[in-house]
Amino acid sequence: MGCFINWRGKQKTVDSYQLKEVKQFATFVKKEFLHVLRDRRTLFILIGMPIAQILIFGFALTNEIKNTRIAIIDHAKDNASRHLIGRIAASNYFRIQEDIMDEDRLETAFQTSDIKLALVFPANFEDNLSRQHHAQVQVIADASDPNSATTLTNYISAIIRDYQVELSGQMPLPYQITPQIRMLYNPQLRGAPNFVPGVIALVLMLVSVMMTAISIVKEKETGTMEVLLVSPFKPVWVILSKTVPYLLLSLVNVLSIVLMSVFVLQVPVEGNWLLLFAESALFIITCLTLGIFISIKTKTQQVAMLVSLMGMLLPTVMFSGFMFPIENMPVLLQWISNIVPAKWFYSIVKSIMIKGVGIEGVWKETAILCGITLILFVVSLKSFKIRLE
Amino acid sequence: MTCTETVISTEKLTKQFGDFVATNEITFEVYKGEIFGFLGANGAGKTTAMRMLCGLSRPTSGKATVAGFDVYRQTEQIKQHIGYMSQKFSLYEDLTVQENIRFFGGIYGLDNRQLRSKSDALIERLGLEFQAKKRVGDLPLGWKQKLAFSVALLHEPNVLFLDEPTGGVDPVTRRQFWAMIYEAAGRGITMFVTTHYMDEAEYCNRISIMVDGRIEALGTPALLKAQLNEQSMDGVFYQLARKAKNSG
Amino acid sequence: MDCLKSACTGKFGFETAIEMVTLSNITKTYNKGVVKAVTDVSFTVEAGELFGLIGPDGAGKSSIFRILATLLRADSGQATVAGYDVVSGYRHIRNQVGYMPGRFSLYQDLTVEENIRFFATVFNTTVAKNYHLIEDIYVQLEPFKKRRAGKLSGGMKQKLALCCALIHKPTVLFLDEPTTGVDPVSRKELWEILRQLKKQGITVVVSTPYMDEAAICDRIALIQHGKILSIDSPEGIISTYPGVLYAVKAADMPRVNQVLATHEPPFTGYIFGEYIHVDSQGAASRDAATDLRNVLTKAGLRDIEVKPITPTIEDCFIKMLTT
Known part of the structure; x- marks a missing residue:
């Protein structure tokens, strides 16, 4: 058996070996791009979807x-x-x-959906206000749609508070500031600024997690x-190379969403664009790692898709805070929301x-996101198999 | 064998995909109870022709009838009167033997009593009594194919299309399978078979060989061997198929 | 391969047989031991050999291939490829084997050319470097090089897959059922290519369910239900066929079949192309040919032909399965 030593003897220098790996990796990435480009329909959906989502969310909500x-x-x-x-009459909302x-x-007006909200002033409203510095108004909302009921009561209380502030002259009312945060940074009380970060999180989840998982499982x-495993190319690279096109596609999506929000929805980016993209890139990496993890654990495209949708997309919608306020959730669910990466990203982008x-x-959220990514990455690496089993 | 009643008849049947003529004016007849071998290289147009005959694909031009029904207008009736079995798909692997039989019987409109009696009879005939509650995926390939064959015959079709039914099956089972084909043909069911085993071509009453979308040879194995001066069907096939141009 | 030859001439002298692939007592089960895929299989393949694993689907061929290609781990037993253990030396093995899985495993949405280029780079090489190896196949593929792999016919797909498995000049080539579903003409061409590869010094291990292809191999292993039935050269296997085999033919073949089956004692026979093959061990006297002729004549059959024949591998396989 001694003759085999002679074949093994062909040692390459480290440099040329690394160069080859880089070249191989490039070939892989090129191949992945070909796959993505060949499947025009999917590509079209992936690029068009965020734009459509922004438009739907934007105009439906306003x-x-x-x-x-x-x-x-x-x-x-x-x-x-x-x-x-x-x-109230002067505001555009009512x-x-x-x-x-x-x-x-x-009662009947609520039942026939003629009204969504009712406001009842008691007698002696002004009296109570000026003498006791305390008056009550009754706000009745149609809570069959709890979300809009919450939003509407928020709006009406904001208007009332505004009036209150004006009444009190220059006197600050510190205890009133806390519940007002959302409206302070969103003076027009528009929904758009809230859902734009949400849409970014959703789209990245979809493109980075689901598409990556599916393309590997495919x-x-x-x-x-099977053929790739029986090649000198390191299996880990096979998988990493698959993430590159989706990383790029995701960045394109972030850019298109932000541009749409600035120019179509008139929601400006108040902070640093570069920071926004850096944080997006971090979240994309989190998502890609998640996608890889799913692809390692599943065997068919169907399962990969279901896991991505049910296990990742749903929690994103539920627990990121952009559809349902986390503060209103039971403590257990609030805890769960902490391991949903989208929650942190949503808060960062907002x-x-x-x-x-x-x-x-945002350093705290950023650090948490980094931590989640690192854990996911290590777990993925650990569960990665170099064989078929 | 008295081969008088025509079951499949085509006249200049053609299917074109853009510029590519997959099936080019094929004309042939298949008779009742006949075992008809439909041979050709990969890409010669066999699958396209079979799809048209099964009512799954509309011909570009030409005429064809299957079991007396027109392939343009009466595709639903055709489907009621033919059976189809292929190596690739035949039964649901995750359903049991019994469930498969009942499902496929049900598709063809057998009522519950018929289903029960037929499935019991079938299971007994195949000697699968102990496997009836087993998933089809757990059966050996040979059994699967035999079962699939019998299931395809449940609704007593006039013609059974067999697309490479014996691919990968061991030689003993393969012969048992052919015994089943003979038996069914004896009952008057026409067998329309494709195969890549050339010894199986010998078992057919007549065969046709397609090359580049055309039928290049048609006749009994003995006749074809005599015509082309070959000792075996292997030689006949090789001589004809080598001429193919669009083998890609 | 040149390096192998020179190296070995130096060390072992000229005619040393090198064990390129070895399996000893390999067993593989699935579903926690419920499904026995491979049971206690041992064989060796020498360098430069064209070795065939012959058996029907489900016999365990693919499991053996995957174990050798370092894709699966056996439950027990050892295996080596090119001197490396398939478990501990998997990385070395992956560097020098070519593997073509049983199903078509190329990118259907990439063109012929793109597929070849891609695999060349994966294996650290270029198409130009080993063109002489794939030339025979590539010439046939060239007219379709811009076509997507998914749109090729069965035969062409397999040639492309072979091309991709060969591109890095492997020392051992594992081909799992390269001819399944391929028409007889393309099958012949593929086997011709394998013979050429053997001439170039590449060890080829190939599996097939088509018994007639066995004759082209140097040595074959007949396999069924995960167990090896026999390992030898095709001629060797044929020469161990017990008794004499007769090919029988008459005007009415179904009737011949019936007569032979109902005769007392019955003849063991089966259809084989245009003949029925009859095993002499079922015959009453020593001269089975005369026996057969008499029986058929008595049954009123015409144009009777009875001749002793050399069994084929398929005959041998049937014999092994039925005894």
Whole structure:
């Protein structure tokens, strides 16, 4: 058997070997791009989807808020109540149903969906306000759609508080600031600034997690993985090379979403663009690692897709905070939300885009995201198999 | 054998995909109870022709009838009167033997009582009594193919299309399979078979050999061997198929 | 391969047989031992040999190939390829074997050319460097080089896959059922290519369910239900066929079959092309040919032909399966 030593003897220098690996890697990446480009339909969907999502979210949400019908029953009919009603009427979000004047008709109006919200001023409204510095208004909302009910009550309370602030002159009312944060940075109370970061998170999840997982599992399914494994090329590189096109595609998506939000939805990026993209790149890497992990654990494209959708996309929608406020969730779910990477990314993007915060304001979230990515990466590497089993 | 009643008949049947003529004016007849071997190299146009005959693909031009039904207008009736079995897909691997039989019987409109009696009879005939509750995926390939063959015959079709039914099957099972083909043909069911085993070509009553979308030879194995002056069907096939141009 | 030859002439002298592939007592099961794919299989393949693993689907051929290609680990037993252990030396093995899996495993959405180039780079080489190896095949593929692999016919797909497995000039080539589903003409061409590769010094281990292809191999292993039935040269296997085999033919073949089967004692026979092959061990007297002729004449058959024949591998396989 001694003769085999002679073949092994052909030692390459380290440099040329590394050079070869780089060349191989480049070939792999090129091949991946060919796959992506050949499948025009999927490519079209991947590029078009974020744009469509932005448009749908953007216009659907703003319309709803602008035309909400509200009933106002004014038992006070004093200066203060009239002032406040005037402000509500002046805002673009509500249209006052003038024909509903008493409580008896409220019930039916809610039932027939004529109104979504009702405001009842007690008698002596102004009196209470000026003498006791404390007055109450009743806000009744149609909570069959809890989300919009929450939003609408938020809007109406904001208007009331605005009025209150004005009444109190220059006197600051510190205890009122906390619940107002969202509106402070979003003075027009528009939905767009909230969902743009959400859409970015969603799209990245879809492209980076699902597409990566599917494209790797596809090689397993068609048997090409078998051939690649029996090659000198390191299996880990096979997988890493598959992530490159999706990394790029994801960045293109982030760019298109941000451009859309700035120029179509008029939501400017308050913070640093570079920081925004750096954080996006970090989140994309998190997603790619997740995609790789799923692809390692699954055998068919179907399963990979289901796992990505149910296991990744759903938690993103549920726990990132952009659809449902996390603060309102049970403690257990709040805990769970902490391991959802999208939650942290959503908060980062919101801070950068809307608040204009720099790295000093998002370093904690960034660190958590890095940690999650690192854990995922190590787990993926550990479970990676160099054989078929 | 009295081969008088025509079951499949084509006249200048053609299928074109763009510029590419997959099946080029093929004309032939297959008779009741006949075992008809449909041979040709990969890419010669066999699959296209079979699809047209099964009512799955609309011909570009020409005429064809299967079991008396027109391949243009009566594809649904054709499907009721033919059976199809291929090596690639035949049965659901994750269903049991019994479930498969009942499912495929059900597709062809057998009622519950027929299904029960037929599936029991079939399982008994194949000697699969102990495997009836086993998943098809766990059966050896030979058994799978025999079962698939019987299932394809459940609704007593006039013609059974067999697409490489014996690929990869061991030589003993392969012969048992052919015994089943003979038996079914004896009952008057026409067998339309493709195969890559040239010894199997000898088992057919008549064979046709397609080359580049055309039928280059048609006749009994003995006749073809005599015509081309070859000792074996292997030689006949080789001589004809070598002429192919669009083998890509 | 030149380096191998010179190296070995130096060390061992001229005619030393080198064990390129060895398996000893390899067993492989799936589903926690429920499905026995390979049971206690041992054989060796010498350098430069064209070795065939002959058996039907499900016999365990692919499992053996995957174990040798370092893709699966055997439950027990040892195997080596090119001197390296398939488990500990997998990286070395992957550097020098060519492997073509049983199903078509190239990129269907890439063109012929793109596939070849891709695999060349994966294996650290270029198409130009080893063109002489693939030339015979590539000439046939060239007219379709811009066509996507998925649109090729079965025969062409296999030639392309072979091309890709050969591109890095492997010392051992593992081909798992390269001819399955391929028409007889393309099959002949593929085997011709394998013979050429052997001449270039490449060790080829190939599996096939087509028994007639066995004759082209230097040595073959007949395999069924995960067990080796016999290992020898095709001639060797044929020469061990017990008794004499007769080819029988008459005007009405189904009737011949019936007569032979119902005769007391029955003849063991089976159809084989245009003949029925009858095993002499079922015959009453020593002169089975006369026996057969008499029986068939008595049954009123015409144009009777009975001749002793050399068994084929398929005959031998049937004999082994039925006894």
